[in-house]
Structures are given as structure tokens and as C-alpha cells.
Amino acid sequence: MLGIGLEANIAKRQRFWVVLSKILIWVVGVLWLLPIVWMISTSLKPETMIVTKIPQWIPRVVTIENYRTAMEKASIFRWLMNSTLVAVVTTALVLLIDAMAAYAFARLNFFGRDVLFATMLATLMVPGQVTIIPLYLFFNDLELLDTYPAVILPRIAAAIGVFMLRQFFLSIPGELEEAARIDGCSRYGIFWRIILPLARPSLAALAIFTLVWSWNDFMWPLIALPSKEMYTLPVGISTLVGYYGRDWGMQMASAFLASAPVLILFLLFQREFIKGIAMTGLKG
Numbered sequence: 428m429l430g431i432g433l434e435a436n437i438a439k440r441q442r443f444w445v446v447l448s449k450i451l452i453w454v455v456g457v458l459w460l461l462p463i464v465w466m467i468s469t470s471l472k473p474e475t476m477i478v479t480k481i482p483q484w485i486p487r488v489v490t491i492e493n494y495r496t497a498m499e500k501a502s503i504f505r506w507l508m509n510s511t512l513v514a515v516v517t518t519a520l521v522l523l524i525d526a527m528a529a530y531a532f533a534r535l536n537f538f539g540r541d542v543l544f545a546t547m548l549a550t551l552m553v554p555g556q557v558t559i560i561p562l563y564l565f566f567n568d569l570e571l572l573d574t575y576p577a578v579i580l581p582r583i584a585a586a587i588g589v590f591m592l593r594q595f596f597l598s599i600p601g602e603l604e605e606a607a608r609i610d611g612c613s614r615y616g617i618f619w620r621i622i623l624p625l626a627r628p629s630l631a632a633l634a635i636f637t638l639v640w641s642w643n644d645f646m647w648p649l650i651a652l653p654s655k656e657m658y659t660l661p662v663g664i665s666t667l668v669g670y671y672g673r674d675w676g677m678q679m680a681s682a683f684l685a686s687a688p689v690l691i692l693f694l695l696f697q698r699e700f701i702k703g704i705a706m707t708g709l710k711g
Contacts (some may be wrong), residue, residue, distance in 0.1 A: 463686075469607075470494065470680040477675050478619040493676035494684070500677070503684060505656060508684075513578050513648075513659060514641040520583040521637045522630055525685035528584070529592035530618055534604070546584050556646070563650060577651040578659070582641060588633045595629040596622065631696060639689050 457613070464484065469477055470493050472486040497503055531537075532544050562581055563572075571577045600621065607617050643660040652658060658666070664681045667674075 430532055441661050457593045463690075466548050466686075467681050469675060472681050474676055476676070493674075493680035494695065496674070496677045497681045497684065501667055501681060502655065503660075503681060504660070506658050506660045507684070509575075509652075509657060509689075510642055510660040513575060514638050515673060516575070517641045517708055518634050518637045521585050521588055522577070525588035525633065526592055526623065526626070526630065527618070528589045530596055530622060532589065533596035548590060550586050558645065559650060562647070566651065573652055573654050573657055575657075578644075578648050581647065582611055582637075582644075585637065588637065591633055592626065592629055594625055599625055635693060635696060638692065657687050 454480045461633055467513075468484055468486055471489045471491070472483070473490050473492070476483065476486060476488060532540060558581075566572050571580075603621055604617050608622055612620065644659070645665070648659045649662050649665075652662065655666075664678070664685055667681055669677050676704060
């Protein structure tokens with residue numbers, strides 16, 4: 428009887444923690460969604476209904492005038508093209524370079540490998556702000572400021588991406604490579620035909636990380652791209668505060684246009700993203 432009562436108490440506690448966890452997840456989810464809902468609601472309101480004593484989450488009058496104003500007065504499409512080009516090219520290069528570096532650290536034996544890997548990980552501890560002035564002077568000497576390479580090249584090798592992919596490559600059985608090598612497959616063939624297809628979930632997770640990070644990057648594009656035609660979306664939208672400081676509807680419409688592509692991308696590939704994070708692992 429004592430054992431049955433103990434098991435019942437344990438089951439009750441487990442149910443309690445499960446229910447509490449679900450409640451916390453819902454609370455966090457709602458708190459995360461509230462700013463997005465308010466942004467969309469404000470972008471669809473006429474100017475006279477935005478600032479009221481009683482906040483209106485659901486606009487009584489829906490209008491797309493704010494989006495039309497944002498497209499006419501601001502170079503939204505130009506900034507969107509700039510952000511898309513920078514984010515896509517940066518992501519592609521990060522996947523290529525990080526995958527090759529991670530495979531080398533995971534499978535190749537060369538002098539100083541572990542020391543080099545530890546040094547690379549140590550760069551994660553360096554604040555990004557520390558490198559801004561050296562980067563500016565470097566690209567200024569190369570006369571690459573106000574060009575796409577100025578914002579793409581500094582980001583194409585991410586230490587966190589190398590670490591993530593290396594951890595996944597270490598989990599792949601070495602027998603697969605041995606079998607391929609016996610069949611006459613070269614090291615490059617093993618990498619392209621066996622390793623990369625198996626790493627697709629991890630590559631998808633890294634791609635989403637990199638794309639979102641590159642899309643939302645503000646500080647370095649603000650410094651490296653001084654001309655208005657070269658602005659990325661975060662930089663361009665920040666200028667709207669100065670030009671149209673009280674036009675909240677247009678600012679919210681611009682903010683939604685900037686965030687919508689990333690949100691849609693995550694919703695479409697969330698399974699691959701979660702699977703990639705789970706498969707990457709953190710074992711050494």
C-alpha cells in the first residue's frame with residue numbers, strides 16, 4: 428500500500444509540473460506575440476485612431492494607406508533587395524566555409540588542430556563592438572566601404588557555425604566514410620556526397636540562424652553603408668524615425684514588411700530548424 432501511495436504522489440507531481448510547463452509556455456508565447464500583434468494592428472489603423480486613450484487591439488477601420496505611404500516615401504523595396512542580397516549571399520558562404528572547416532576539425536588530423544579549434548572558439552568571447560574600428564579601417568584601405576562586400580565578407584566565417592557542424596560530424600559513424608573510401612570515393616567525394624546530405628538538418632538550422640542574424644544586423648551596415656541607396660532594412664527603417672517621427676502607422680508598416688520575410692521563413696522551416704538543433708548535439 429505504501430508503494431502504491433508513493434507512486435500516486437509521484438504521478439501527481441509529474442502531472443503538476445507538466446501542466447505548469449504548458450501554462451508557462453502559453454504565457455511566454457502570448458507575451459512574445461503581443462508586440463507583433465500590436466505592430467500589425469497599428470499598421471492597419473488610420474492616423475487618427477493610432478494614439479487613443481483606450482488602446483484598440485482590433486482596428487475598427489482597416490486601411491492599407493500606411494503601407495502605401497511607406498512604399499512611396501521610403502525606399503522600402505530598394506532596402507528589401509539590399510537586405511535579401513546580403514542575407515542570402517552571407518548565408519550561402521557561411522554554410523560552405525563553415526561546413527568545410529567543421530569537417531576538417533572533425534575528421535582530419537593535422538598539426539595544431541585542437542589548439543586552432545580552441546582559439547577559434549575563444550573568438551566567441553570577443554564582443555563584436557571591439558572589431559568595428561579595425562574592420563572600418565581595413566575596408567576603408569581596400570576602398571570597399573559602401574559596397575556589398577563590406578557587409579558580407581566580415582560575416583562569412585562564423586565560429587558558432589563551425590562548432591555546431593563539427594559536433595554533428597563527430598556523431599556520424601566513421602564506418603560510412605571507410606566504406607566509401609574502399610569503393611574508391613575521394614575525400615572530397617565523401618564530403619559532398621555523404622557528409623553534407625546527412626548534415627542537411629544541421630545545415631538548415633545554421634542557415635536560419637545566419638539568415639536571421641544577417642537580416643537583422645544593424646550596427647555594422649550602419650557604419651559600412653553610408654549612402655541611402657545601399658541601406659539594409661534595419662538601417663533604412665531607423666532613419667524613418669527622424670524623417671517621419673510621428674507617423675507611427677508608416678513606421679509600423681515598415682517594421683512589419685521588414686520582419687514578415689523572416690517570420691514566414693521560420694514558420695516554413697521550423698521542423699528542420701528544431702530537428703537540426705536536436706541532432707547537432709553538444710557532445711565533445
